[in-house]
Every structure is written in structure tokens, then in C-alpha cells.
Amino acid sequence: MLNYIIRRLVFLIPVLLGVTLIAFSLMHLIPGDPARSMLGEKATEEQLEALREELGLNDPLAVQYGRYLGQVVTGDLGKSVKSDISVAEELANRLPATFELTLFAMGVAIFVGVLAGVIAAVKQYSWFDNISMTGALFGVSMPIFWLGLMMIWLFSVKLGWLPPSGRLSHEIELTTITNLYLLDSILTWNWEAFWDSFKHLLMPGLALGTIPMAIIARMTRSSMLEVMRQDYIRTANAKGLSRFPVIFQHALKNAFLPVLTVIGLQFGYLLGGAVLTETIFSWPGVGRYVYLSILGRDYPVVQSTILVIAAIFVIVNLITDILYKYFDPRISYD
Amino acid sequence: MANQDKKNRQVTGTSLLEVRNLKTHFFTKAGVVKAVDGVTFDIKPGETLGIVGESGSGKSMTAMSIMRLIPSPPGKIVGGEIEFEGKNLLSMSEKELKKIRGNEISMIFQDPMTSLNPVFTIKKQMVETILTHQDMTKKEAIDRAVELLDLVGIPDARARLNNYPHEFSGGMRQRVMIAMALSCDPKLLIADEPTTALDVTIQAQILDLLNRLQEEMGMSIMMITHDLGVVAEVCDRVMVMYAGQPVEFTEAATLFDHPKHPYTWGLLNSIPKITKKKEGQKRLEAIPGLPPDLRNLEAGCHFAPRCKHAMDSCYSKNPSYEPCEPDHFVRCLLYEEKEEVLSND
Numbered sequence: 001m002l003n004y005i006i007r008r009l010v011f012l013i014p015v016l017l018g019v020t021l022i023a024f025s026l027m028h029l030i031p032g033d034p035a036r037s038m039l040g041e042k043a044t045e046e047q048l049e050a051l052r053e054e055l056g057l058n059d060p061l062a063v064q065y066g067r068y069l070g071q072v073v074t075g076d077l078g079k080s081v082k083s084d085i086s087v088a089e090e091l092a093n094r095l096p097a098t099f100e101l102t103l104f105a106m107g108v109a110i111f112v113g114v115l116a117g118v119i120a121a122v123k124q125y126s127w128f129d130n131i132s133m134t135g136a137l138f139g140v141s142m143p144i145f146w147l148g149l150m151m152i153w154l155f156s157v158k159l160g161w162l163p164p165s166g167r168l169s170h171e172i173e174l175t176t177i178t179n180l181y182l183l184d185s186i187l188t189w190n191w192e193a194f195w196d197s198f199k200h201l202l203m204p205g206l207a208l209g210t211i212p213m214a215i216i217a218r219m220t221r222s223s224m225l226e227v228m229r230q231d232y233i234r235t236a237n238a239k240g241l242s243r244f245p246v247i248f249q250h251a252l253k254n255a256f257l258p259v260l261t262v263i264g265l266q267f268g269y270l271l272g273g274a275v276l277t278e279t280i281f282s283w284p285g286v287g288r289y290v291y292l293s294i295l296g297r298d299y300p301v302v303q304s305t306i307l308v309i310a311a312i313f314v315i316v317n318l319i320t321d322i323l324y325k326y327f328d329p330r331i332s333y334d
Numbered sequence: 335m336a337n338q339d340k341k342n343r344q345v346t347g348t349s350l351l352e353v354r355n356l357k358t359h360f361f362t363k364a365g366v367v368k369a370v371d372g373v374t375f376d377i378k379p380g381e382t383l384g385i386v387g388e389s390g391s392g393k394s395m396t397a398m399s400i401m402r403l404i405p406s407p408p409g410k411i412v413g414g415e416i417e418f419e420g421k422n423l424l425s426m427s428e429k430e431l432k433k434i435r436g437n438e439i440s441m442i443f444q445d446p447m448t449s450l451n452p453v454f455t456i457k458k459q460m461v462e463t464i465l466t467h468q469d470m471t472k473k474e475a476i477d478r479a480v481e482l483l484d485l486v487g488i489p490d491a492r493a494r495l496n497n498y499p500h501e502f503s504g505g506m507r508q509r510v511m512i513a514m515a516l517s518c519d520p521k522l523l524i525a526d527e528p529t530t531a532l533d534v535t536i537q538a539q540i541l542d543l544l545n546r547l548q549e550e551m552g553m554s555i556m557m558i559t560h561d562l563g564v565v566a567e568v569c570d571r572v573m574v575m576y577a578g579q580p581v582e583f584t585e586a587a588t589l590f591d592h593p594k595h596p597y598t599w600g601l602l603n604s605i606p607k608i609t610k611k612k613e614g615q616k617r618l619e620a621i622p623g624l625p626p627d628l629r630n631l632e633a634g635c636h637f638a639p640r641c642k643h644a645m646d647s648c649y650s651k652n653p654s655y656e657p658c659e660p661d662h663f664v665r666c667l668l669y670e671e672k673e674e675v676l677s678n679d
Contacts, residue, residue, distance in 0.1 A: 231448040237403055239463045239514070240436035253453050328453055329498045 001325065004333035008318050012311075019310040020072060023303040024065050038081055038297045051081075055300075077304035082296050087304045091286060095308075096179030097167060098285035101277065102270045104182075104201050105209035110263060113213040114252075117220025117259075121228060122247055132217060139214030144273055148207040148280040155203060162203050165282035172196045204281040208273050212266040219262045223255040230254070256327050264320030268313045349376040349417075350554050351400070351439075351522055356414035358392075358399045361407065365629035369395040371578035373414070374655065377522065382548065382555040384569030384586065386562060386601070388625055392578040393558045397524045400556075401441060402431050419521070437467040440515035444527040446507035450499035456483075457495040460514050467518045482513040485550075486543060505536035509543065516547065524556045529564060541567050562605055566590065574598050577626050577636040580655060583663040594664040596641045597621070635667065643668060 035051040036043065052058055056067060071078065077087040116136070120129040156164035167181055168174060174193040177184050182201065185194035227233065228251055236250045274287035282288070286305060293301035324331050358370035370392045377383045385393045398404050399411055402423060416423040418439065423431070443449040451459060460479040464470060470478065476495070483491035486509040499507055508528060515523055525544065529537035545568055548555055557569055565572050565586055572589045574582040574597065582595040593599055600621035623640040626632075635641070638648040648667055658669040 231443060231445060232451040234403065235441075235443065235449045235511075236451065238401055238435055238441045240432045240434070240466055241462065242432065242466075245462070250451050250454075254451070330452060330500050 001322075001333060005318075005322065008321070012314055012318075015314055016307070016311060019307055020069060021065070023306045023310075024068055026299065026303060026306070028061065038299065072304075072307065077307070078300035080293070080298050080301050082293075082298050087301050090289060090301070091305065091308055093179075094284060094286045094289050097283060098271075098274055098278070098287060100167075100180045100182060100201065101204055101208060101283060101285055102267070102274055103180075104205040105270060106212065106263070106267065108205060109209040109213035109216055109266070113216030114220050114256075114259065117217040118224055118247060118252060120217070120221045121224035124225065129221075133221065136214040136217045139210045140218075142210060144207055144211070144276045145280055147210060148204070148277060151203045151207055152280070162199050164203075167200050167284060168193065168197050169200075204277045204283050207280070208270060208277040211273070212263070212270065215262055215266060216259060219259050220255065223258050224251060227251045227255040253327060257324065260320060260323055260327060264317055267316045271309050271313060348378070350379045350419060351377040351556075352415070352417045353396070353400065354415045354417075356396065356399055356416060357412045358395050358404055358409060359412050360409045362629075367628045368578050368631065369409075369628060370399060371631075372655075373575070373578075373580055375573050375580065375583060377554045377556055379521070379554055380548070380552050381570045382557055382568050384565040384572040385556065385558045385575060386560065386565055386572055387575035388560060390625055390628070391575040393560075393575055394526050395578075396575075397441065397526050397556065397558055400524065401435055401439065402426070403435075433467070436463055436515075436520075437518045438520055439522045439524065440518070440520040441524040441526065442508070442511045442515050442528050445531045446504055446511050447531065449511055450507060452499055455496055455498055456502075456510055460495070460510075460517060463514055464517050478517065479513075482517055483510070485516070485547070486510070486513040488513070504532055505539060508532060508536075508540055512540075512543065512547070516551065516553075519551060520553055522554045522556065524558070526558045527560070528557075530559075530561070537564075544568065562590075562601060574601070577631065578628060579636065579665065580663070581637065581665045584661060588662060592662075594658060594662065594669065595637075595666050596643050596668070597637050600640075635665075 033048070033052075035048045035055070035057060039047055039051060056064055059067075075088065077091070079086050080090065116132045120126075120132050123129055152164045155162040163169065172193050174181060174184055174190060174197070175188050177187055181197035182194060185191070185197060232254075233246065233251055236246045241250075271287075274283075274285060275291050276287070277283065278285045278287035279291045286309070290302060290305045292298075293305070325333065353376070354374050356370055356373040357368070360367040360369055373392065373396050375383065375385075385396065387393050395404070395409075400416055400418075400423065402411075404411060411424060414424075418434065423434070426434070450456075457476065457479060460482065461472065461475045464475040464478055465472070468475070468478075479495060480491045483494065488494055488506060488509055494502075499510070502510060512528075523544075528544070529540050532540060541564065544555065544557075547553075555568070557564065559565060569586045571584065572582075572586050573580050574589070574595065576597050582589065582593070582598050584594075589598065590602070593602055600619070603619040604621065606618055621640055626636050626639070632649075634647075634649040634651060635644070635653050638644040641648065645667065651667060653665045653667045653670060655663055655665040656670065658664050
């Protein structure tokens with residue numbers, strides 16, 4: 001097992017190298033002069049030349065790539081052209097917000113999706129099955145930006161129940177430890193901040209989690225339906241076990257493998273979806289940062305953020321692969 | 335030889351299980367499938383009853399009806415009675431049934447490859463059965479599981495407990511299934527084709543094991559099989575089923591020596607026999623045709639279209655299930671109408 005993890009970690013290197021190459025090419029695939037596209041039409045020739053020199057655009061491509069790689073390896077992700085702040089620093093500030101959002105969205109999606117899928121399968125063709133699966137169909141088809149705007153309109157504008165943007169109200173004070181506000185407020189026993197940050201998290205979390213939730217629910221249902229017909233479920237019933245352990249232990253653990261695959265893949269989707277969600281809800285995370293940087297043509301930022309997001313995605317997939325072994329002992333990695 | 339073994343065993347008169355006129359139907363879009371249609375038999379304490387028939391004759395569904403594990407919908411027990419030690423299983427609540435399943439009546443299945451849950455260790459699967467029915471600590475349950483694995487002949491039982499099903503061979507898995515089924519000293523073990531999926535040598539081992547365990551523990555066994563060789567090996571009495579109905583029911587020895595129903599004749603004739611050439615080899619006789627579609631059964635004897643001895647009345651009159659001799663039930667008009675009984679050829 002340990003061998004396998006090490007082998008997989010070594011395999012990360014070529015994957016991430018590929019990502020750096022793509023992220024690097026981004027700057028050079030843009031038609032025209034990158035310096036011009038960054039500074040705009042009104043920039044003078046001197047300003048452009050200064051930027052070109054600063055970014056090293058006058059060197060041969062291979063040299064530029066080598067330099068970029070050297071920086072990345074040493075943890076230097078470059079500086080924002082606009083603000084002159086180091087990208088690594090900005091990401092360190094924003095990643096926890098994105099983590100909080102995606103973990104919450106995924107947590108809700110897994111909990112509700114799996115539960116709904118199991119109940120729908122056990123009570124196949126019941127009203128619950130019909131309603132939840134129709135709901136799931138709607139959930140999959142709903143664009144995040146539309147859902148997000150509708151939620152803001154209803155819960156913030158009309159009903160005034162939930163705040164439309166941000167992570168925490170200004171008047172609330174919170175000592176940060178992990179920068180995951182929900183967790184920090186629990187750690188510091190600050191229930192006011194907990195409730196406030198929860199209210200801020202709820203809408204973006206649900207908007208982001210809806211599509212994965214719907215996909216997980218449908219996948220769980222079909223997987224459970226298949227497993228419930230297996231001989232070992234008949235054996236479990238014939239042993240006199242109660243319904244609960246038969247469904248949630250014997251059946252679900254077998255049915256979970258395909259669901260796990262979907263969850264792993266949906267994580268990648270969530271990182272993409274976070275760009276939209278964070279933009280709509282002004283969530284101060286990486287997604288919104290990327291969005292603003294793309295608008296501002298801040299290429300070093302975009303380049304480095306892509307690299308970080310790609311690395312997270314690859315690591316999530318590695319964790320998924322390792323979890324397979326827990327759910328199915330027949331899988332061998334050696 | 336098998337029958338000599340059985341002399342050591344106590345078979346007493348009163349019935350442990352009585353099934354009367356059981357009817358289990360499946361309500362599908364294509365029509366009502368009468369999978370079990372009027373099955374009557376009893377099992378005495380300590381006895382082994384064989385239930386024989388082709389695939390689809392209702393053997394397994396009879397067993398699942400006794401366990402009350404018919405998939406519903408579409409299946410439903412629409413009539414009859416099942417009494418276990420005088421208690422009516424058909425009127426029991428789900429909660430009462432759980433105390434019977436795996437405890438007083440337990441079951442082993444055809445395919446040991448798929449009957450054990452692949453993602454749990456043997457320990458988990460055995461211990462949960464024991465703890466469901468018995469007041470024990472987890473440690474005691476583990477000790478009991480080791481004892482049971484020893485009993486069914488799994489070497490190095492304590493270490494094997496932590497293995498997963500895929501780490502056992504087919505025969506060993508069936509032994510694990512048997513150990514699990516016996517974990518609460520059941521009074522009745524239903525064995526649904528327990529040897530069908532196994533190699534011939536392993537089959538014999540498993541049958542021997544069941545015989546031995548029955549002698550030691552004294553439970554009754556309901557042995558479902560399509561193999562008359564298995565019947566000869568282990569059964570005291572046999573019921574032959576065809577198209578959801580019993581067609582003949584008697585002592586195993588009687589069935590082999592004096593079979594009455596034409597379907598039983600057909601079954602016996604289709605067993606290959608090793609004979610010397612000069613004793614006259616015969617071509618193996620198959621029963622012509624196919625079992626009827628259980629969705630639209632026509633009037634008359636269901637076996638008539640395949641029966642060599644069918645008379646005109648067989649196609650219109652339903653034969654009743656009556657004893658033609660004491661303790662020998664048969665469902666055939668040949669005996670009802672007192673026609674000259676055809677000799678078995």
C-alpha cells in the first residue's frame with residue numbers, strides 16, 4: 001500500500017510538469033504581444049518594453065520556461081502584475097475560503113445525495129423515489145449562476161433571511177486559526193461567529209453542491225438497486241439481520257464504489273464551479289481571484305493558480321484511489 | 335452406506351415444519367406466475383427431506399416462502415399455511431420472523447461465490463449473525479465463530495477469520511456458509527442446491543459434512559436439489575416437484591425402487607449409468623419437451639404434454655394429490671382412475 005502511494009506520488013511529477021507547460025504556454029498562445037494585452041492600448045512603448053524586460057519576454061522560450069520552472073520548484077509562484085503582491089501569499093490567504101466552500105458543498109452533496117439515493121432505491125417507484133429523482137434531474141440541469149442568482153433574489157432580497165455575499169459580517173470578530181471560519185468559530189467557542197459564517201456559507205455552498213448532489217443521488221440509486229439484488233443481500237436477510245444493517249452496511253458499502261468514483265471526479269468540477277459561485281456570492285476565495293485576474297489580464301496569477309488547482313485535483317484523485325481499497329478489499333495495488 | 339449412517343439418528347414422529355397447500359404467485363406485467371401452487375409436505379425432527387425438480391419447478395421459491403423472503407413486489411404468498419413448531423409463520427410480524435431467520439431456521443445457498451458479502455471479513459459476517467441472535471460478548475462470539483469453523487473443517491480457523499471471502503476456495507466458502515448457518519444451532523437447515531456450483535469431489539465432501547453435522551447437532555435438513563444422486567446420498571424422504579406442484583412424495587428408498595409418477599420415471603431414466611457393454615448399453619433417455627410456462631397453465635395435468643403415458647383425460651382433468659399407498663403421495667390420473675398401472679421401463 002505504502003509502495004503504491006509512493007509510486008503514485010512519483011507519477012505526480014510528470015503530470016504536474018505537463019500542467020506547468022500548458023500554463024506557461026497560455027501566456028504565449030495569446031495572439032499579439034503579451035505585454036500589450038496586459039497593459040492595454042494606451043500604454044507607451046517604454047512601458048511595454050519595461051514590462052517585457054520585467055517578465056523576461058525578450059529571452060528565448062526555452063530559457064523562459066526553464067526560469068519559470070525553477071521558480072515554481074522553489075515555491076515562487078510569481079507576482080501579480082497589477083498589485084505586485086506575491087501570488088503564493090494571495091493564494092495562501094484565499095485557499096482556506098475555497099476549501100471551506102468546496103468541503104461544505106461536497107459534504108452536503110454526499111450526505112444528502114447518498115441518503116436520497118439509498119432511500120429512492122430501497123423504496124423504488126415510491127413517491128419519494130419519483131420526487132427525489134425528478135428533483136435530481138432538475139439539479140443536474142440547473143446552471144450554477146442562474147441558481148445562485150435565484151437564491152440571492154429569494155433568500156436575500158425577498159425574504160432577507162441570508163446575507164447575499166461575503167464570508168462574515170463586518171461587526172463580528174473572529175480569531176482565525178485555520179482560516180476555515182466554521183472550524184475556527186468552533187475552536188474558539190464563538191457561537192455568534194459560527195452562526196454568522198454558517199449563514200454566509202449556506203447559499204454558495206448549496207448552489208455549488210446542487211449538481212454533485214444530484215449526480216451522487218442518481219448514481220447511488222442505480223448502484224444500490226443493483227446491489228440489493230445480489231445473493232449476499234439475500235444471505236444477510238436470511239441471517240435475520242435488521243433492515244438497517246442490511247441496507248447501510250451490507251448493501252451500501254458494496255454500492256459505494258461507483259459513487260466514490262463520481263465524488264472524486266465531481267471534486268474537479270467543484271473547483272471549476274467555485275469560480276462561478278465565488279464570483280456570484282463575492283466569496284473571497286481562489287475562484288474569484290482567478291476570475292478577477294482573467295478580467296485584469298494578470299497572467300502570472302492565472303498561470304500559477306491553474307497549476308495549484310491542477311495539483312489539488314490530482315491529489316484528490318489519488319486519495320480517491322486509496323479509498324477504493326477501504327471500500328473493496330479485493331482491489332490490490334501491488 | 336448413507337442410509338446406514340442415518341440409523342444413528344433419531345427421527346421422531348411429530349412434524350417440525352408443516353407446509354399445507356402453499357401458494358406463492360408472482361404478479362408480473364406479463365401475467366401471474368404461479369411459482370408455487372399448492373405445495374404440501376412436512377419435515378420431522380432430525381430428518382432430511384429432499385425436494386427435487388428441474389429449474390423453475392418452484393423448489394427455491396418454496397424455501398424462500400418458508401423464510402418469508404419472497405421479493406415483494408412482485409411476489410406474494412397468496413394461500414396456504416406454514417407451521418413451524420406449531421407456530422404459523424405466515425401470520426408472524428417481521429420482528430418475530432427475524433428471531434426465526436438465521437436462528438431456528440437457517441439457509442445455505444447454491445453459489446458460495448456470491449452468497450458471502452465480498453467487502454466484509456468472515457469474522458464480521460459470522461459474528462454479526464451470532465450477536466443478532468445470542469446474548470454474548472463480542473469476544474465470546476469470536477470464540478464461537480472459531481469453534482464453528484473448526485467444526486466445518488476449516489484449518490487454522492482463528493487466523494482465517496480475518497480473511498475476506500475471495501481469499502477462500504469455493505468449497506471452503508460453502509463450509510463458511512454452513513458454519514454461519516449453524517451458528518445458532520438451528521432446528522431446520524434449508525440447503526438450496528448447496529453442491530451445484532462445486533466440483534464433484536468437493537460436492538461429496540460437503541454432503542459428508544452435512545451428514546456428519548446432522549448426526550452431531552440433530553437438526554432437520556431440507557435439501558433442495560435437481561440431482562437424484564444427492565437425494566440417494568443424504569435424504570430420508572423425497573418430494574418431487576413439477577411446475578410449482580408436488581407430483582410425488584415418499585421415502586427415498588421407495589422412490590428409487592418403486593417410483594410411481596411418470597415424471598419421476600423420466601428423471602430416474604435420465605441418470606447416466608455405467609454398465610458393461612455386454613449387459614446392454616442403452617441410450618440415455620431425456621424427457622421430451624420443456625416445462626410449461628407458469629403464466630398460463632392449461633387445465634389438466636401439467637406434465638401431460640411431455641408424458642409418454644398420457645391419456646385423453648390427462649388433458650382435461652386435474653389429477654389430485656393422493657396417497658396411492660400409505661405414505662406414498664402421487665399426483666397422477668394413472669392411479670386415480672385405477673387403470674392398469676404401467677410398469678416402469
